[in-house]
Amino acid sequence: MSQTTIRLKVCLVGVPAVGKTSLVRRYVEGTFSEDYLTTIGVRISRKRVEVGGEPVGLVVWDINGDDAFAPLQSTYLRGAAGFLLVADGTRSVTLDRVLALREELAEAFGPTPCVLAVNKDDLEDEWDVDDERLDALRADGWELWRTSARDGTAVEEAFDALARLAVAHARG
Amino acid sequence: MPVAEPLPVPAGLLPALDLAALVRQPDGRFRIAGPVPGWFEGLFTPKVDGHISPDETSDFLSVFLPLAVAVWDGDQTERLMSGPFTEAGVDGAERTLEATAVRAGGEAWLLLSPPVMTFGTAQRLLQTARDEALDVERTRRRHAEREILLHCIVHDLGNPLAGLRGSLHLLDGDSLSEDDRELVEIARRQADRMRMLIRDVLGVFRQEVDAMMPAAPVPADAAEALRQSAGILGPRARLAGVAVEVTAPETLSVVAEERRLERVVTNLLENAIRHSPEGGTVRLGARAEGREVVLTVEDEGPGVPSEARGDLFQRLRPSGSRGQFGLGLYVCRLAAESWGGGIAYEDREGGGARFLLRLKTPRARLS
Numbered sequence: 160m161s162q163t164t165i166r167l168k169v170c171l172v173g174v175p176a177v178g179k180t181s182l183v184r185r186y187v188e189g190t191f192s193e194d195y196l197t198t199i200g201v202r203i204s205r206k207r208v209e210v211g212g213e214p215v216g217l218v219v220w221d222i223n224g225d226d227a228f229a230p231l232q233s234t235y236l237r238g239a240a241g242f243l244l245v246a247d248g249t250r251s252v253t254l255d256r257v258l259a260l261r262e263e264l265a266e267a268f269g270p271t272p273c274v275l276a277v278n279k280d281d282l283e284d285e286w287d288v289d290d291e292r293l294d295a296l297r298a299d300g301w302e303l304w305r306t307s308a309r310d311g312t313a314v315e316e317a318f319d320a321l322a323r324l325a326v327a328h329a330r331g
Numbered sequence: 332m333p334v335a336e337p338l339p340v341p342a343g344l345l346p347a348l349d350l351a352a353l354v355r356q357p358d359g360r361f362r363i364a365g366p367v368p369g370w371f372e373g374l375f376t377p378k379v380d381g382h383i384s385p386d387e388t389s390d391f392l393s394v395f396l397p398l399a400v401a402v403w404d405g406d407q408t409e410r411l412m413s414g415p416f417t418e419a420g421v422d423g424a425e426r427t428l429e430a431t432a433v434r435a436g437g438e439a440w441l442l443l444s445p446p447v448m449t450f451g452t453a454q455r456l457l458q459t460a461r462d463e464a465l466d467v468e469r470t471r472r473r474h475a476e477r478e479i480l481l482h483c484i485v486h487d488l489g490n491p492l493a494g495l496r497g498s499l500h501l502l503d504g505d506s507l508s509e510d511d512r513e514l515v516e517i518a519r520r521q522a523d524r525m526r527m528l529i530r531d532v533l534g535v536f537r538q539e540v541d542a543m544m545p546a547a548p549v550p551a552d553a554a555e556a557l558r559q560s561a562g563i564l565g566p567r568a569r570l571a572g573v574a575v576e577v578t579a580p581e582t583l584s585v586v587a588e589e590r591r592l593e594r595v596v597t598n599l600l601e602n603a604i605r606h607s608p609e610g611g612t613v614r615l616g617a618r619a620e621g622r623e624v625v626l627t628v629e630d631e632g633p634g635v636p637s638e639a640r641g642d643l644f645q646r647l648r649p650s651g652s653r654g655q656f657g658l659g660l661y662v663c664r665l666a667a668e669s670w671g672g673g674i675a676y677e678d679r680e681g682g683g684a685r686f687l688l689r690l691k692t693p694r695a696r697l698s
Contacts, residue, residue, distance in 0.1 A: 168390070200415025200427070200446070203390050218390045232414050238394050284642070 164207070166216040167325045168238050169318075172231065172264070173245035173257045175224025178278040181308035182245060183221045186318050191309050198223045201235045208319070210326045217322055225260065233267060241272040241325035243317065248277045248305065249285040254292075272324035273302075276317045280307040342366060348444070353385070355403060355439035360384050364440075371443070373422030385441070391416040392430065396441075399432030403439035415446040478537065485529050492529070496522045534594075534662045550693040551589040553624050554579035557615045560596040564604060572609035575600070579617035585624045585690035587670045592690075595666045598659045599628040599686050606632030606684065619692070623672075626688040634684045635676055643676055663688070 171179040180198050184190050187204045202221045207214060220239070225231040236242075244261055246254040254277065261273055275296065277288060297303050302324065304317040342365055345352055351371045353361040360382040375383045386393040395413050402411045410433035417427040429446040432439070448456075499519045507515065561575045568575045585592070596615070603613040611631040618625055635643060644664040660674070663686075667674045672690040679685040 168394070200417065200429075201391070202417040203419075205390070234395070234398060234413065237398075284645070 164214045164216045165326065165329065166218060167240040167322070167329060168218045168220060169241045169243060169321055169325055170220040170222055170236055170239045171243045171245055172222055172236070172260060173224060174247075174253050175226055177224070177245045177247040177250075177253050177257075178306075178308045179224070179243075179245045180221050182243070182276060182278060182306060182314055182317075183219055185308045185311055185314045187219065189311075191311075199229070206318075208322050210319075210322050213326075215322055215326060217318070217325075225256075231260075236264065236268065239268065239271060240329050241274070241321045243274050243276055243321050245276045245278055246288075248279050248288045249282050251287045251289075251292075254288055272321065272328045274317055274321040274324065275301050275303040276306045276313075277303065278306045278308060280305040280312050281309045351443045353383070353441040353443070355441065356382065358382075361441060370426055370445075373424065374420035374426065374443075376421050388421050389418060391418050395430055395432075399430075399439075399441065402432045403434055405434075482533065485533055489526070489529060492522060492525060496526070531659055531662070534598075534659070535665075549589075550584040551587040551592045553583040553585045553587070553592065553617045553626055553690065554581060556587075556589070556592045556596045557617055557626065559593050560600050561615060563597060564600050567601075568604050568613065571604055571607065572611075573604050573607040574612040575604075575615065576612055577615045579615070583617050583619065583624050584693055585670075586672070586693050587666075587690055591666050595663045595688065596626065596628070598663055599688070602659060603628050603630035603632070603684070603686075606630055608632060622692050624690050624692055626690070627685055628688075629679050629683060629685045631679075631681075631683040634678050634682065640676060644674060 171183065173179055175197060176195060180196075180202065181191060183202070183204055184192070187206050198221060200223055204219045204221065206217045206219065208217055209215065220235060222231065222235050223229050242261075242264060244257045246257045248254075257275070264271065264273070277293065279285075293303060293305070302320045304313040304320070306313045306317055308314060345364075346366050346368045349368050349370075351367040352364040354364050355361055360378070361384070362382055375385050375388050377383060386396045391413070399411055402409065410431055413430040415427055415429050417425055419425045427446060428443050431442040431444075433442065434440070496519065499515055499522060502515050557577050557579050561577050565575060600613065600615065607613055607630045613631075614627070614629040616627040616629075644660050664674050667688055667690065670690060672688065675687045675689070677685050677687065
């Protein structure tokens with residue numbers, strides 16, 4: 160008997176230029192481009208994964224960076240089974256912003272699984288986030304990954320963690 | 332006075348507006364109203380009886396349509412707009428569209444079209460962009476004020492240094508013993524180095540202020556910048572016994588500010604002369620590569636040791652064996668990046684250093 164595929168919506172959120180679209184490209188297509196083209200609205204991609212041996216259809220909503228130019232629209236976020244919060248490790252202020260965003264998401268949509276990706280791990284010389292801060296977040300219970308869309312570091316791991324949490328959340 | 336009858340809406344109006352209109356049926360499916368634009372073909376799975384279910388094939392609309400029902404089933408005349416979404420249709424091709432749910436003539440309409448920026452959005456974008464521009468302008472002014480302060484401090488440092496150098500020159504006479512002459516020479520070299528460091532610190536501040544200036548509307552001539560720099564430093568090169576060769580076409584337009592580009596090239600050339608052996612040659616070159624122009628400065632010196640390359644263009648770079656670069660290369664990087672270009676180092680074949688300055692070629696301006 161064939162298994163029914165669960166379809167889950169997950170959203171990437173964070174301020175502009177932290178690498179959300181690049182993470183999706185790396186995860187879904189396995190590619191990376193140095194060109195920065197800002198996302199307008201939302202871009203939807205799909206990927207079939209396995210969680211605990213069961214097929215899952217992950218619908219990835221890559222949402223425009225949240226700033227004064229284009230604030231996040233709740234219509235894009237509604238129905239998400241999980242959020243991948245993305246920060247840029249070379250700009251610690253983006254981590255502050257995305258952590259604040261998590262509070263706003265929890266207030267608007269209730270408890271929803273979140274995974275934190277601190278991206279651009281390959282830019283070691285420009286890294287701006289203390290290891291102690293990341294350790295403290297992990298100690299607080301965050302699923303946190305230092306990712307690099309450029310070289311692929313921990314990208315699969317971050318999305319796999321999100322899929323795992325989203326499936327558990329969807330099943331209550 | 333007779334009142335004219337309203338004209339009927341022509342059938343071609345919707346596709347002319349790049350709009351696909353769908354009417355919701357009682358069973359929740361949709362029927363296409365009138366002709367549709369070309370991009371609509373292949374978006375959804377067509378049904379045999381002419382009905383389609385957009386939410387079955389579009390993940391975005393599967394979220395949007397339940398929200399739209401509130402508009403269609405309500406009494407309000409308001410409409411619900413989705414915002415732009417990018418998604419592949421059943422044909423696999425990605426489209427960026429916007430959905431609008433509206434009730435009109437007793438029917439529930441779903442309108443799909445490529446996004447159009449509303450007046451409110453355009454105003455918000457312009458407003459924010461202009462606020463940001465004002466912030467940059469204020470920051471630039473603060474930097475400029477700091478630069479003036481720094482100039483005053485550096486000037487105060489420079490005056491006694493000039494006196495010190497002058498005294499050391501006077502001491503360099505035959506009356507001194509050989510040991511004393513060597514000590515005086517060491518002191519003079521250190522004083523010269525201090526003078527260069529002061530100049531570099533000033534240069535960095537000036538570049539950081541310049542980097543915040545908007546891009547120059549007029550392109551610069553990279554070939555002319557090479558020739559000018561070679562002319563300026565020609566006497567110094569001759570004194571050092573170093574030949575300078577320039578290989579460049581007559582003109583080569585780049586996105587850069589002419590005066591600063593000349594300073595960048597002069598900085599690189601000065602480094603190259605300083606690290607060249609007597610009898611060596613420094614080669615300046617410029618060539619077009621696709622939509623870029625590459626300027627090269629090559630010398631026949633010892634090159635940059637591998638351990639010093641990682642932070643060669645950084646601001647807070649520890650002095651290495653080629654530590655005489657000071658802040659000069661950081662200044663060059665700032666300038667290149669402010670024009671959308673970059674700077675890199677590589678070993679020259681056969682020994683020596685090669686610095687590459689990559690700059691963009693200007694786009695044709697609309698008349």
